[in-house]
Amino acid sequence: MIQLAMFLWLAGQSATADSAQQHLQAGLEARKQHEVELEIAEFRKAIDADPKFAAAFAQLGAAYMEKRDYASAIASAKRALELSPDLLVADQVLGYALLAQGYAAEAIPYLERAGAQDALGIAQIQTGQLTDAVANLTVVIAQRPNDPDVLYYLGHASGLLSKSAIDTLLANYPDSARAHLALAENYFVLRQMPQAEKEYKEALRLRPDLPGLHLELGLVYANSAQWPQAEEEFRAETKLQPGSAEAAYRFGSALLQQGKPHEAHVELERANRLKPDMPETLYTLGKASSLDGDAVTAEKAWTKVVELEKTTSLAAQAHFGLAGLYKKQGKTAQSQHEMKEFQKLQSTIGPPRSE
Amino acid sequence: MFRRFSRRDFLGSAVLAAAAPFFEVKALRGVNFLLQNSPTPHKYLIETMPGGVALFDYNNDGLLDIFFVNGGKIAGALRVPENFERSDSRYWNRLYRQNRDGSFTDVTQAAGLGNAGNGNYGMGVAIGDYDNDGYPDIYVTNYGKNILYHNNGDGTFTDVTAKAGVSGGGWSVSAGFLDYDNDGHLDLFVTRYMEWDADHNKICGGDWHTYCPPAEFPATTNVLYRNRGDGTFEDVSGRSGIAAKKGRALGVAFADYDGDGFTDIFVSNDGMQQYLYHNNGDGTFKECALESGLALTADGKGLSGMGVVFQDYDNDGQPDVLVTVLPRELYSLYHNDGDGSFSYKSLEAGLGALTSGSSGWGVGFEDFDNDGWKDLFVAQSHVLDNVEKIDASLSYKELPLLALNHQGRFERADSGVTTPLAARGAAFGDINNDGWIDVVVTALGGPPVLLLNRGGGGEGNHWLCISLRGTRSNRDGYGARVSVNGQTRFASSAGSYICANDKRLHFGLGSAAKASVEVLWPSGAKQVLNDVRANQFLEVREPEHT
Numbered sequence: 001m002i003q004l005a006m007f008l009w010l011a012g013q014s015a016t017a018d019s020a021q022q023h024l025q026a027g028l029e030a031r032k033q034h035e036v037e038l039e040i041a042e043f044r045k046a047i048d049a050d051p052k053f054a055a056a057f058a059q060l061g062a063a064y065m066e067k068r069d070y071a072s073a074i075a076s077a078k079r080a081l082e083l084s085p086d087l088l089v090a091d092q093v094l095g096y097a098l099l100a101q102g103y104a105a106e107a108i109p110y111l112e113r114a115g116a117q118d119a120l121g122i123a124q125i126q127t128g129q130l131t132d133a134v135a136n137l138t139v140v141i142a143q144r145p146n147d148p149d150v151l152y153y154l155g156h157a158s159g160l161l162s163k164s165a166i167d168t169l170l171a172n173y174p175d176s177a178r179a180h181l182a183l184a185e186n187y188f189v190l191r192q193m194p195q196a197e198k199e200y201k202e203a204l205r206l207r208p209d210l211p212g213l214h215l216e217l218g219l220v221y222a223n224s225a226q227w228p229q230a231e232e233e234f235r236a237e238t239k240l241q242p243g244s245a246e247a248a249y250r251f252g253s254a255l256l257q258q259g260k261p262h263e264a265h266v267e268l269e270r271a272n273r274l275k276p277d278m279p280e281t282l283y284t285l286g287k288a289s290s291l292d293g294d295a296v297t298a299e300k301a302w303t304k305v306v307e308l309e310k311t312t313s314l315a316a317q318a319h320f321g322l323a324g325l326y327k328k329q330g331k332t333a334q335s336q337h338e339m340k341e342f343q344k345l346q347s348t349i350g351p352p353r354s355e
Numbered sequence: 356m357f358r359r360f361s362r363r364d365f366l367g368s369a370v371l372a373a374a375a376p377f378f379e380v381k382a383l384r385g386v387n388f389l390l391q392n393s394p395t396p397h398k399y400l401i402e403t404m405p406g407g408v409a410l411f412d413y414n415n416d417g418l419l420d421i422f423f424v425n426g427g428k429i430a431g432a433l434r435v436p437e438n439f440e441r442s443d444s445r446y447w448n449r450l451y452r453q454n455r456d457g458s459f460t461d462v463t464q465a466a467g468l469g470n471a472g473n474g475n476y477g478m479g480v481a482i483g484d485y486d487n488d489g490y491p492d493i494y495v496t497n498y499g500k501n502i503l504y505h506n507n508g509d510g511t512f513t514d515v516t517a518k519a520g521v522s523g524g525g526w527s528v529s530a531g532f533l534d535y536d537n538d539g540h541l542d543l544f545v546t547r548y549m550e551w552d553a554d555h556n557k558i559c560g561g562d563w564h565t566y567c568p569p570a571e572f573p574a575t576t577n578v579l580y581r582n583r584g585d586g587t588f589e590d591v592s593g594r595s596g597i598a599a600k601k602g603r604a605l606g607v608a609f610a611d612y613d614g615d616g617f618t619d620i621f622v623s624n625d626g627m628q629q630y631l632y633h634n635n636g637d638g639t640f641k642e643c644a645l646e647s648g649l650a651l652t653a654d655g656k657g658l659s660g661m662g663v664v665f666q667d668y669d670n671d672g673q674p675d676v677l678v679t680v681l682p683r684e685l686y687s688l689y690h691n692d693g694d695g696s697f698s699y700k701s702l703e704a705g706l707g708a709l710t711s712g713s714s715g716w717g718v719g720f721e722d723f724d725n726d727g728w729k730d731l732f733v734a735q736s737h738v739l740d741n742v743e744k745i746d747a748s749l750s751y752k753e754l755p756l757l758a759l760n761h762q763g764r765f766e767r768a769d770s771g772v773t774t775p776l777a778a779r780g781a782a783f784g785d786i787n788n789d790g791w792i793d794v795v796v797t798a799l800g801g802p803p804v805l806l807l808n809r810g811g812g813g814e815g816n817h818w819l820c821i822s823l824r825g826t827r828s829n830r831d832g833y834g835a836r837v838s839v840n841g842q843t844r845f846a847s848s849a850g851s852y853i854c855a856n857d858k859r860l861h862f863g864l865g866s867a868a869k870a871s872v873e874v875l876w877p878s879g880a881k882q883v884l885n886d887v888r889a890n891q892f893l894e895v896r897e898p899e900h901t
Contacts, residue, residue, distance in 0.1 A: 193748040224748045225682070225712025257707040259764070287653065291703060320655030324648065327696070339645075342655060 020050035027059055031066075039063045054084035061093040065100075073097040088114050099123050122153055130161035177207035184216065193224045211240060215247050222254060230254045238267075245275030253284055261291035269297075279308050286321055298325055306341075316345035376771030377723060377757055378794070378806035383421070385459035388449045390779075392799045393429040394740060398558045398566045400551060401498045402429065403738050404528065404605075407479035407853035408797050410784035411491045413466075414510055418453040419786050419857055421795060422468075423803065424495055425449070427476040433553035437499075439476045444469065448477060448495060457787055467511050468493070468504060475499035479780075479853025483532025483541045485519075485582055487830040496527035496545060496853070505586075521580050521588050526551055531849025533609045533618050534829045535595075535634055537877045540582035541829050544597075544849075546604035546622055547575045565739050569626045574601035577622060581638075596640045602630055608665035608850035610674035611836065613695050616879060618834040621649070623660030623678045646696075649676060649689050653699035658687055662718040662781075662852035667691075667843045668704075668729050669763040674845050675700075679715025679733055679852070682749055686710040686718075686733065705765045709758055712749070714738065717781025717851040720760075721792045724813030725863030727842060728760035732770070734778035734796050734852070752777050755796060755806075770806065777801070784857025790818040790890055792861050817864040817889035819872075824896040827878040831858055832897070834877040840870050864889050 027042030040063045046056035061076035077094035080087050095110030099119055104126035111120040117136040124133035137154040144150055166182045173179050184199030200217040203210065218233030234251035241247050248271035256264035268285040275281070286301035302318040302325070309315035319342035326335035390406045407424040414420070427439025427446050440446055447469045451459035463469050471477060475497035482491050490506035500522040504512035516522045526548045532541040550573040559567035576598040580588035592598035597620075606623035613619070617634035624630060628650035632640040644650035651657060659681040668675050673691035680686060688704050689697035701707060710733075717734035724730065735753035742749045752775035758765035780797035787793065791808035798804065810816075819839055823832025823846055835846040839862040848858040864870055872884040876897050887893065 191747050225708075225710075227708040227711070256702060257711070259702045259705045259707055261703070317654045317656075320651070321653070324653075324698075327648075328698075346655075 020046040020053045054080045058090040070097045070100045125157045133157040177203040196220045245271050249281045256288045264288035265292040376769045378771040380771045381805045383805045388423045392426040408780045408782045409480040409482050409855035410782045410857045411482045421451045423449045424477040435554045438473045442470045481530040482855035484830050485541045496530050498526045529607045540584045542582045543580040545578040546607045550575050569603045605661045606663035608663045609847045610665040610845040623663040627657045648697040662716050664718050664850045666720040672843045679718045681714050716779045719783040721783045722863035725816035725818045727865040730760045731758040734781035736777040780854045782854040819862045820892045821860040822894045826897040826899045828876045836875040838873040
């Protein structure tokens with residue numbers, strides 16, 4: 001009698017488990033068909049058939065997530081984890097749902113366990129764990145380099161991390177060269193050039209040998225059209241960093257701006273040797289060498305720009321330069337060809353405007 | 356005994372010379388003109404553009420008189436047809452007669468030049484003796500209808516616009532008289548900016564709330580009027596080819612750039628390529644700026660062309676072109692290579708360092724220190740009256756630029772102006788007849804400024820001032836090519852921006868006490884005068900017979 005009763009109970013249990021499993025499968029099938037309500041109904045039936053069916057609770061939570069019913073999703077996922085603490089699906093659902101509800105700190109342990117680095121990174125931004133956020137999102141971006149959401153959050157986290165670091169720098173070391181440098185860069189971005197100049201100068205006073213400072217101060221002067229001062233700063237940077245192609249390029253450009261084509265030519269040649277095939281350097285080298293009477297170098301530089309840039313506005317400018325160069329040399333056909341190329345590009349990319 | 360001149364002495368004198376301002380900056384005595392541009396929150400683009408000034412001797416007493424163009428009143432939101440309340444005397448144009456003591460008397464009402472019409476918002480002025488009666492006439496450009504005032508020779512003027520047929524319409528800016536067909540009668544060229552009216556205004560800049568750039572509005576055509584010689588003009592814009600191209604023109608200047616005996620026309624356009632109208636000599640023009648190298652910068656970029664001067668800056672006898680522009684561009688200097696083409700020379704001439712942060716309007720190549728090289732003066736100010744909020748490295752009000760010409764390379768000098776201005780017009784002439792070129796600058800919302808040249812740095816240099824008296828050519832001699840001791844000027848009162856300059860041709864002679872003068876008249880007559888005494892005002896009359 002007892003044996004019979006045991007048999008019937010076991011048989012009943014098995015029938016219940018089979019039924020729950022079938023409803024679970026039906027729910028997952030409904031998900032594929034994007035029928036959320038049917039999905040929820042099937043998962044509920046699975047839970048009715050087996051109230052301790054952790055996987056069904058987890059999937060029900062996932063279904064609620066689809067409906068953006070985060071409160072229900074949290075309840076289902078929590079129940080799943082009570083029943084089966086190692087159920088990663090439930091961790092993931094609970095982590096996402098908590099994050100969606102604004103409970104970033106609470107979401108983090110679940111997202112960590114689930115290995116959901118994208119959402120984890122976002123949660124860490126919200127809790128101020130910026131270094132960890134950047135690390136996690138950097139891993140994700142390597143896997144999904146074109147995901148706009150990840151790109152946004154990585155940029156956002158990096159910006160906040162940068163700001164946080166600078167805030168710490170300014171709060172703890174306000175009189176340091178780096179603090180003045182940070183302030184200067186901020187003013188520069190805001191185009192508040194007098195303030196930027198003041199801060200760069202103070203940074204330079206404190207750390208005259210800091211690489212990049214003269215370059216950045218030179219850019220302040222260049223943006224304010226104070227070319228003699230810009231030239232001096234760029235010159236100082238080239239002395240400090242003789243291997244810097246950018247310093248050489250900026251120095252050459254400042255020399256050219258002041259109508260010193262020969263000196264500009266020499267410096268821009270040097271910039272080109274330090275870092276060959278940079279279109280901006282080559283274009284400016286073309287201008288300087290043309291004004292310096294070195295038509296061979298000008299032609300070579302501008303031709304290279306055209307080869308590198310093909311259809312950009314810089315390529316158009318190089319065509320225009322070549323047209324003028326050939327015209328001066330009496331090479332009418334070549335001049336006309338370059339002018340046509342210039343006009344062709346103008347018609348596709350729009351007429352070039354001064355900045 | 357001769358004392359060796361030490362390095363310290365040299366530096367000391369250099370510092371003193373550098374410290375001395377070039378001009379004495381003065382208010383014009385007796386002049387109470389206020390340029391009313393009436394800026395509003397509606398940011399009507401016309402508010403940024405006035406006002407012209409002319410230096411001319413309307414009563415032939417030998418003293419330069421001054422005519423100012425006023426803007427108008429914009430009380431609030433405008434609707435077409437606009438009313439600028441020009442009948443209110445605060446918004447009149449003004450004529451000031453110069454007195455013997457250097458002061459000025461307002462003769463506007465007596466001259467009949469007061470009310471310029473309520474529908475007209477004033478812009479610029481051109482001066483020329485269109486009827487060859489010996490008295491200079493006035494042409495005023497407006498947003499609205501332009502006005503030609505005939506000088507009656509008795510201190511009064513008559514509005515002859517309707518009879519002459521030169522009212523134009525739309526938004527006219529700069530204008531100038533020239534004799535494009537060498538028939539001895541001055542013709543008239545009028546630049547027009549864009550198709551705009553108050554009903555089609557726009558505001559740009561988002562939260563910054565700024566005036567819109569020109570590309571926001573449709574381009575339009577310029578106008579050429581041919582003088583029939585009977586007091587009437589014929590609109591030949593279409594027939595001549597001038598209207599074949601639309602633009603956004605602000606400035607105009609004239610010279611015969613290729614020496615073919617016919618006056619050519621350069622037009623500065625805003626935010627696009629510039630135009631050079633080559634005079635074909637048969638009543639038609641061909642726009643050839645791109646082929647000639649004048650259309651774009653050396654980088655192939657368009658210009659925010661505003662003011663323009665078309666004179667020879669490097670004493671090679673060929674008229675060169677300088678166009679004033681907005682910051683981040685450079686004032687564009689185009690050297691006339693003498694073969695019909697021009698080369699962009701801003702960098703070589705030193706303008707890169709001098710001009711890349713400034714906005715230029717009225718401009719002149721004048722020999723302020725009488726050393727034989729034409730110097731550069733530019734009235735400066737940004738277009739946007741709130742530009743500092745948008746870019747803290749720029750300024751709405753600026754000091755004018757004075758740059759001395761050292762054999763083709765320009766170096767900054769102290770103009771003497773210490774208060775930044777929202778400057779627009781700049782007219783050049785020898786106001787006090789002392790042999791040194793002076794400048795009158797107009798400024799939005801303020802009084803004009805006189806920069807009286809005290810010969811700073813050029814003491815001891817000689818000069819010669821030539822008035823042309825055409826007989827077969829137009830009486831003003833506009834279009835003549837005048838060479839003095841290796842320098843050349845092309846006779847015209849046009850150029851700069853919305854202004855008319857003293858038509859007399861001023862030459863600095865350096866240490867030369869005598870000069871050789873050669874005049875090539877528009878009629879083709881060539882006249883040579885040798886051993887001309889320096890430091891005098893000389894009238895050169897065209898021979899009546901070849």
